[in-house]
Amino acid sequence: MSQALLNPIKLNDLELKNRVIMAPMTRSRADNEGNVPNELMVTYYTQRAGAGLIITEGAQISKQAVGYISTPGIHTSEQVAGWKKVTEAVHNEGGKIFIQLWHVGRMSHPDFHNGELPVAPSAFNPNSQSYTPQGFKDTVTPREMTIAEIKQTIQDYKNAAKNAMEAGFDGVEVHASNGYLLHQFFASTSNIRTDEYGGSIENRARILFEILEEIKEVMPIEKVGVRLNPSLFGTFGMTLNEDTIPTFDYIIEHLNKYNLAYLHLTEAPKNASEMPHAEPNIAKRYRPMYKGNLIINGGFTRETGNDVIENGDADMVAFGVPFISNPDLPERFAKKAELQKPDQNTFYSPGAKGYIDYPILEEAQA
Numbered sequence: 342m343s344q345a346l347l348n349p350i351k352l353n354d355l356e357l358k359n360r361v362i363m364a365p366m367t368r369s370r371a372d373n374e375g376n377v378p379n380e381l382m383v384t385y386y387t388q389r390a391g392a393g394l395i396i397t398e399g400a401q402i403s404k405q406a407v408g409y410i411s412t413p414g415i416h417t418s419e420q421v422a423g424w425k426k427v428t429e430a431v432h433n434e435g436g437k438i439f440i441q442l443w444h445v446g447r448m449s450h451p452d453f454h455n456g457e458l459p460v461a462p463s464a465f466n467p468n469s470q471s472y473t474p475q476g477f478k479d480t481v482t483p484r485e486m487t488i489a490e491i492k493q494t495i496q497d498y499k500n501a502a503k504n505a506m507e508a509g510f511d512g513v514e515v516h517a518s519n520g521y522l523l524h525q526f527f528a529s530t531s532n533i534r535t536d537e538y539g540g541s542i543e544n545r546a547r548i549l550f551e552i553l554e555e556i557k558e559v560m561p562i563e564k565v566g567v568r569l570n571p572s573l574f575g576t577f578g579m580t581l582n583e584d585t586i587p588t589f590d591y592i593i594e595h596l597n598k599y600n601l602a603y604l605h606l607t608e609a610p611k612n613a614s615e616m617p618h619a620e621p622n623i624a625k626r627y628r629p630m631y632k633g634n635l636i637i638n639g640g641f642t643r644e645t646g647n648d649v650i651e652n653g654d655a656d657m658v659a660f661g662v663p664f665i666s667n668p669d670l671p672e673r674f675a676k677k678a679e680l681q682k683p684d685q686n687t688f689y690s691p692g693a694k695g696y697i698d699y700p701i702l703e704e705a706q707a
Contacts, residue, residue: 345650346643346658347675350393352602352634353563355511357393357437357657360650361671364638364659365396365441365514365568369472369689370696371413371423376401378413378423383430384697388668390436393657396514396566396605397427399443399521402501403494405460406522407453408445409472411691415440415501421508428509439512439566439602440505442498446522447483447531448577458484462525462532462539467578469520472689480578491538491548494522499555502565512564512602513556517549519570519607520577527592529584542584542591549592553599566602566636569593571627572609572619581618589620590630597632604631605659608639624654643674669701678702 347359370381389395400415401407407414414420424440431438449459450471461483470477486494498515505513517523525531526548532539538547549567556565571589574581596604606623613619620626624637637649638659646658664670666683673680687695 344643344674345647347671350634350656352394352512353600355437355564355602358435359393359671360657361393361646361674362636362638362657362659363389363392363395363664363670364661365398365516366661366665367398367409367412367689368696369409369411370691372411372691375417375419376407376412376414377417377419378427380426381693381697382413382423383426386427386438387430387434387436388697388701389664389670390431390434391669391671392436392664393671394511395431395436395438396659397438397440399441399516400424400501402442402444403497405454405494406444406449406497408449408459408521410474411689412443415442415504415508416497421504424505424508424510428511432509437511439514439564440508440510441514441516441568442501442505443516444494444497444522446525448480448521449483450478451481452478458482460484460486460490461522462486462534465531465578467520467531469576469578485534488536488538495548495551495555498552499559502556503559506560512566513560514566514568514605515549515552515556516568518568518573518605520573520579523549523552524570524573524579527588528579529588530580530582531578542588545588546592546595550595562599562601564602565599566605567596568605568607570607571623572613572616572621573607574610574613574616574619581616583618585618586620589627593627593631601633603634603636603657605636605638608637608641624649628654643677665695666699668699673702676702681705 447461
C-alpha cells in the first residue's frame with residue numbers, strides 16, 4: 342500500500358514529488374563577513390533535494406532583522422549570488438526550494454546593531470537568550486518601532502521576496518511564527534500599541550496582510566507560504582491569553598482571500614491541554630477553517646505523518662530534526678528504514694561536521 346507522505350501534490354502550478362517537506366531550521370553555517378550562503382550550504386541543501394519541498398533556514402530580510410550568529414541574509418547582492426548557487430544545485434537534482442523570510446524583532450541583541458537596541462512592536466523584554474558572536478546572551482528590552490520603521494520593514498519583506506525570485510527560488514515563506522517579529526505584533530501580550538498596528542485583532546494582524554499585499558507586487562502570490570505557531574507558549578518570551586486563539590482564527594480565515602502556496606502550522610506542544618488559552622489540536626482546528634494547502638509540523642514520525650494526511654487533517658508534513666541526520670529522508674520512509682540519530686552538539690557549530698557528513702541509506706548499509 343502506498344504511503345500518503347510519498348504521493349505527489351500540486352501547490353498551484355508547482356508540482357511536488359512527495360509530501361515530505363523539509364522544515365526551516367537555523368544551522369548557522371554562513372560564518373562569513375556578509376552572511377553569504379557558501380559552498381557548504383550548497384552541499385547541505387542539495388543532499389536533501391529528495392524532499393517534496395525544501396524550506397530554507399530563516400534568512401534575514403535586512404541588517405536590522407538579524408538575531409543569530411552566522412545566519413544567511415537575502416538583502417544584499419552577494420547574498421543573492423550565494424543563494425543562486427544553492428537553488429541551481431537543488432534544481433539540478435530535481436528538487437524544489439522556498440526561502441524563509443525572517444525578522445527576529447526583540448529576539449535580537451545590541452551586539453548585532455553596534456550597541457543599538459533591537460526593535461519590536463512594544464518595549465517588552467522577552468527574557469530569553471540571543472545567540473551572539475560571543476555566545477548566548479540575555480535579551481534586552483527592545484525599542485518600540487515607529488510607524489515609519491514598520492513601513493520600512495514591510496518594504497524590506499517586499500525587497501527580500503524580489504531578491505528571492507532573482508536568486509531562483511520556487512517561492513518564499515513568510516516567517517510569522519515562533520515568537521519573532523510578526524508573531525510579536527499578533528500577540529496582545531507583546532503588542533500594546535495604540536496606533537493602527539495595535540489594539541484590535543485586525544490591527545495586530547495588519548502588518549502580515551500589508552506584507553502580503555506588497556510581496557504580490559514583485560512575485561505571484563501563488564508562490565508565497567505563511568508560517569504560524571498559534572499555541573506557542575513559554576518559548577522566546579511568548580505567552581498566551583484569551584485573545585491568542587481568536588487572533589489566529591482571524592488571521593487564518595483572512596488568509597483564505599489569498600491563493601497562497603500553503604499555510605504552514607506548528608502543532609501544539611504536548612502539554613498544551615494543561616495550558617489555559619492554548620489550542621491542543623492545531624491541525625484539527627484549522628484544517629476545516631483553511632481552504633488551501635496545509636503543512637503541519639512538530640514531532641511527526643513516518644507513521645504519524647502518514648496518519649495526519651490520511652485522516653484529512655493536513656496535506657503535507659514538515660520534518661525538521663529527522664532531515665538533519667537523514668538527508669535522504671523520503672527514501673528512508675519509502676523503505677521503512679531506521680533513521681539515524683542527529684548529533685545535537687553540531688546543530689549550530691561552524692563547519693562540515695554534523696552538517697553534510699551524515700551518510701545516505703546506501704552508504705550507511707555499505
